Amino acid sequence: MTYWVLTAKGTIIARSSITHLSALKQRDPVQAKEQDQFSMKLCKLKKYDLNLQDSIFIPSVITEDTNIVEEDYVTPEANQYTPDSFDEYLNAQVVLPKGDHMVQGEVVRRRRDSNGQPIGKRNLNPILDTREYKVLFPDGSAQLYLANTIAENLYSQVDGEGRSFQMMDEIIDHKKENSAIEKGESTTLNRHTTKGWKFLVSWRVGTISYVPLREMKNSYPVETADYAIANGISDKPAFVWWVPFVRRKRDAIISKVNKDKSKYWSRTHKYGIELPKTVQ
Numbered sequence: 124m125t126y127w128v129l130t131a132k133g134t135i136i137a138r139s140s141i142t143h144l145s146a147l148k149q150r151d152p153v154q155a156k157e158q159d160q161f162s163m164k165l166c167k168l169k170k171y172d173l174n175l176q177d178s179i180f181i182p183s184v185i186t187e188d189t190n191i192v193e194e195d196y197v198t199p200e201a202n203q204y205t206p207d208s209f210d211e212y213l214n215a216q217v218v219l220p221k222g223d224h225m226v227q228g229e230v231v232r233r234r235r236d237s238n239g240q241p242i243g244k245r246n247l248n249p250i251l252d253t254r255e256y257k258v259l260f261p262d263g264s265a266q267l268y269l270a271n272t273i274a275e276n277l278y279s280q281v282d283g284e285g286r287s288f289q290m291m292d293e294i295i296d297h298k299k300e301n302s303a304i305e306k307g308e309s310t311t312l313n314r315h316t317t318k319g320w321k322f323l324v325s326w327r328v329g330t331i332s333y334v335p336l337r338e339m340k341n342s343y344p345v346e347t348a349d350y351a352i353a354n355g356i357s358d359k360p361a362f363v364w365w366v367p368f369v370r371r372k373r374d375a376i377i378s379k380v381n382k383d384k385s386k387y388w389s390r391t392h393k394y395g396i397e398l399p400k401t402v403q
Contacts, residue, residue, distance in 0.1 A: 131161055133168045212256055212270060215395030217277045218328050219258060219268060227328035228258040230395075234267055249274035261329055277395050285393035289326045291343055294350045296323040298333070304360045317361050322347065336361060338390070344369045345376055 128136045148154050210233065218227045234242045234255035243253035252270040259265045281287050303319025320336035339347045348369040351357040357366045369376060391398060 129165075131164045133165060211394075212254075212273055212277075214397075215273070215277065216392060216397070217258075217273055217395045218280055219266075219273070219276050221260060221266065225328060226260055227326075227330050228260040228266075230256050230273065231259045231265070232257050243270065245270075249278075281394060286390065287392055287395065289328065291346065292325040292327045294322050294339075294346060295325050295331065297321065297350070297354065297356070298323070306358075306360060315364055320359075320361050322350070332391075340365065345373055 124139065126138050126141050128138055128141065130136060144154065212230045213232070215230045216227055217230070218225050221228075234257060236242055242255050245254060246252045250271050252274065254270040255267055256270065256273060257265050258268050258273075298321050300319040300321070304316055317336040317340060321333045322336065322339050323331060324334050324339070325331050336347070344365075348357070348362075348366045351359075351362045351366055352370075356362060
């Protein structure tokens with residue numbers, strides 16, 4: 124919010140705040156004379172087309188050394204947001220019923236009528252929200268759902284902080300990053316680290332994603348240990364300090380997991396919206 128102020132020398136200065144003339148001062152003969160003198164000085168510069176009757180000036184000449192703005196210059200406004208810019212359901216990823224299964228889909232757009240007007244109305248109470256949305260599923264199909272259906276499934280699948288839980292189907296693959304510690308690099312015999320390892324996991328909702336080893340170890344220790352042994356990576360520094368313990372305590376861990384119905388709480392999304400991790 125900056126004002127462009129025209130000086131008697133024909134230059135433009137920028138000020139964040141100014142004081143406007145009151146109606147009383149505008150009727151003051153002394154003030155009116157000063158305004159006329161100001162306008163005459165600008166006329167002599169031959170840079171402006173002035174209307175002396177109402178003291179309105181229109182810039183018409185640009186010079187690099189005077190910082191004068193261009194003719195018909197319009198201060199750029201803030202980004203022009205549309206109503207959809209603040210729609211809390213758009214781009215949300217939520218598990219919805221599709222046939223006999225629950226499948227994760229993404230809310231891509233709001234449904235509109237033949238005239239391009241959105242169908243339904245927003246309501247602070249999700250149960251009374253009548254908006255309709257198009258949801259796209261991983262297989263390429265799309266279906267229409269009411270906002271209250273999306274809200275019911277979304278909020279039933281998140282905790283108080285908006286993190287969603289997922290049930291694992293199987294571990295598909297793994298990858299080792301450059302930050303992973305190799306044998307002989309550890310300064311201690313059994314350094315407790317899981318750095319640099321990720322697992323490609325298939326979820327029951329039909330999606331796949333990479334999950335860091337530290338989270339897999341906490342959510343699915345037995346399955347992760349079995350995978351490490353089966354794929355010959357259990358002797359790596361990231362596994363050797365905990366896999367043997369999990370194998371020995373396997374029965375106790377499984378019984379506790381079944382009792383508590385352990386789930387993997389996703390850290391990448393909140394309320395179905397992907398969290399940005401970088402400035403870009």
